[in-house]
C-alpha cells in the first residue's frame with residue numbers, strides 16, 4: 001500500500017472515461033486513498049447513436065448530451081485537451097482555447113479514453129467536400145445544410161440544377177449511415193409541403209458502400225428488412241462500389257458513375273486520435289494494443305478503454321468493436337484493475353457479452369438484435385428508445401428525451417434552420433479537371449488561392465471560349481467581385497485536378513481592411529476574372 005494518496009487521471013469524457021470515473025468513485029474504499037480527476041476536451045458525454053435524430057428534429061441537440069459536471073459530481077473536472085503525456089514521468093500537459101491556457105497534472109495511474117476522430121484524408125476530395133458526422137456540431141451543420149439545399153432548389157428553374165441540389169449522397173452502409181439516411185429522408189419528407197415547387201420525385205438520397213449489404217453486423221434477414229424500409233423512404237443503395245473522388249459538384253464512383261450532388265455525407269472514415277501519434281504505446285489498426293486487463297503493455301500504470309483501445313474480449317476471444325456498450329464495460333474493467341493494482345490484488349480479464357445492436361431509422365421504425373432476438377418495426381423502435389433511456393443518468397434526462405420523441409410523433413418534424421456555419425474561415429476545395437470553379441456573371445462570394453494544379457481564365461463567347469490567362473500554384477483570383485464589381489467578369493475552369501483555398505467575402509473584407517497593402521499588390525486588369 002502506498003504511503004500517500006494515489007492519483008488517477010482519466011483522459012477523455014466519453015462513455016469509457018465517464019464509466020471509469022463512476023466505477024472508481026463507487027468502489028474505492030477510504031483505505032485505497034484514491035483521488036480521481038478527469039480531463040476532457042468536451043465538457044459533455046455525447047450519445048453519438050442519438051445524433052442522427054437531431055438531423056430530423058426528432059431530438060433537441062442538448063438532449064443527446066449529458067454535462068460531465070452533472071454526471072460526475074465530486075470528480076475534479078478539467079475542460080482541457082491533453083496535449084502531451086509523459087508516461088514515465090507520470091505527468092500530463094493540458095491546453096485549452098484560443099488563448100492557449102495550459103496546466104500540468106501529475107498522476108500515478110492514467111486511463112486513456114480519448115475515442116477516435118473523423119479522418120477523411122484517405123478519400124480524394126472528401127476532406128474538402130464531404131460533411132462529417134462525428135460531433136453534434138456536424139449534425140447541426142448538416143441539418144442546416146439540408147434545409148438550405150431545399151431553399152436553393154426551390155428557387156432554381158432548371159430541373160438539372162434542382163436535381164443537383166436535391167441529391168444527397170451518404171457514404172457508408174453501417175449504423176450511422178442508415179440512421180442518417182433515414183433521418184434525412186424524414187426531414188425532407190416532412191418539409192416538402194412547405195416547398196410546393198419541389199416535386200417529391202426530384203429528391204434522391206443514395207447510400208454508397210463497398211460491402212455486399214447494409215448493416216453487416218446484423219443477421220441477413222434483419223438487414224434485408226432495414227433495406228426494405230430504406231426503399232420505402234426513397235433511399236437508394238449503391239453497394240459494391242466506393243466513392244472514387246468527390247468535388248463540390250458531386251461524386252465519381254469506382255464503377256465510373258458520376259452523381260451530381262451538393263451534399264456528400266461521410267459516415268465512414270474514422271482515424272486514430274492524434275494524441276496516439278505522440279505516445280510510445282503499441283498500436284494496432286489505429287488503436288492501442290492492450291492486454292486482456294485493459295492495460296497498455298510496458299506500463300503497468302497505463303490503461304486504455306473504449307474506441308481508442310483494442311482489447312480482447314474473454315467472452316468471445318475477439319477484439320471488441322468500437323461501440324458504446326464495449327466502451328462502457330471497458331471503462332469499468334480499467335477502473336476495477338486500477339483498484340486491484342492499488343490493493344495488490346490480481347487483475348480481472350475483460351469480459352463482455354454484448355447486449356446487442358439497434359438501428360433507429362426514423363420515427364416509427366428500427367431493426368434490433370438484442371440478446372440474440374431479432375425484431376423490427378415499431379416494437380424495435382420502442383425497444384431501442386427504452387435501451388437509450390435506461391443508460392441516461394437521471395430522470396430529468398429520460399423525461400426530456402421521452403418528451404422530444406412524443407412531440408415529434410404528435411406534432412411532426414420541426415424544420416427550423418439554425419444559422420450554423422463552418423467555423424474555419426479558410427476552406428479547402430478540390431476540383432476535377434474541366435470543372436468550373438467560378439462562372440462569369442455569378443455573384444462573387446469567395447476569394448481563391450490555388451494550392452495545387454492549374455486553372456484557366458476564359459471568356460465564354462457564343463462559339464469557342466477565349467483563353468485569357470493560365471493560373472497555377474500560388475495564383476489567386478476572385479478579388480474584384482468581392483471588392484466592388486459584385487459579379488464575376490470571366491469564368492475560371494480547372495485544367496487539371498486542382499485544389500484551392502477559399503476565403504469567404506466577409507473574411508476577405510476583414511483581411512483587406514486590416515492589410516490595405518494587399519490591395520496595392522492586386523494586379524487590376526480589365527480582361528481578367530475578379
Ligand SMILES: Cc1cc2nc3c(=O)[nH]c(=O)nc-3n(C[C@H](O)[C@H](O)[C@H](O)COP(=O)(O)OP(=O)(O)OC[C@H]3O[C@@H](n4cnc5c(N)ncnc54)[C@H](O)[C@@H]3O)c2cc1C
Pocket residue numbers: 011012013014015016017039040041042044046047048049050051052080081082083113114115116133134175176273275305306307308322323324325327358
Ligand atoms: C454518428 C455515430 C453514431 C454511432 N452510433 C452508435 C450506435 O448506434 N451504437 C453503438 O454502440 N455505437 C455507436 N457509435 C459508436 C460510439 O459512439 C462509440 O463507440 C463510443 O462513443 C466510444 O466511446 P469512447 O468513450 O471510447 O469515445 P468518445 O465517446 O468518442 O469520447 C472521447 C472523449 O475524449 C475526448 N478527447 C479526445 N481527445 C482528447 C484529448 N487529447 N484530451 C482530452 N480529451 C480528449 C473527447 O472530447 C471525447 O469527450 C456511433 C458513433 C457515431 C460517430
